[in-house]
Amino acid sequence: MTKRIIVLAFAVGLLSMSSGCASTLLKSGYREFKQFDTSFLAYEEPPTKWNQQFSAVTIEAVNDQPINGRAPQELLEKLVPLASKQLADSKMFRSVNGESSDRTLLIRGEIIHVDGGGMAATRTVGFGESPLLIVRTTFVDGASGNVLARANLVSKVESAIQNSTDLLGRGYGAAIAKYLKETQDYTKLPE
Secondary structure, eight states: OHHHHHHHHHHHHHHHSOHHHHHHHHHHHHHHHHOEEEEEEEEEOOSSOOTTOOSEEEEOOOBOGGGTTOSOHHHHHHHHHHHHHHHHHTTOOSEESSSOOTTEEEEEEEEEEEEOOSOHHHHHTTOSOOOEEEEEEEEEETTTOOEEEEEEEEEEEOOSSSOHHHHHHHHHHHHHHHHHHHHHOOOOOOO
């Protein structure tokens, strides 16, 4: 019963605030819930879809040579493990960075832009830039070595509270999954 009263009091408090403050508070809450946003720009598409051909995927180490080594070391160390976990959670492949098979999709990436964003305190109230990562990603057939597609994958942190590096890494994995789902019709494997 006390939880309901607290929630009711909170709702009344929100409604009584000026609309600017209430909307900022609601937007901040939504961003914390959402955590990160992803998008992609495909710039080299294959003539035919190669969807569901691969049972395993390997995300290779991502480099930052195009930006002359300016990516934070912590991001370079965490990017592949976090992206792999996020992609494994999508359940599109039987193996993610595990056992390779003759049908392994290789994912190679180069960071072409990274921005740590503004101070978290200013992002909380709607000011400042959000951390952003853009990775030029190449999808390769592991058996033949043929390039299947290329795309720029974008991970943008929405949260002002959680660790930006972790969310950028998870966002990269989610961007890979989003690309595969929207351009190659990948879906979850049957249980």
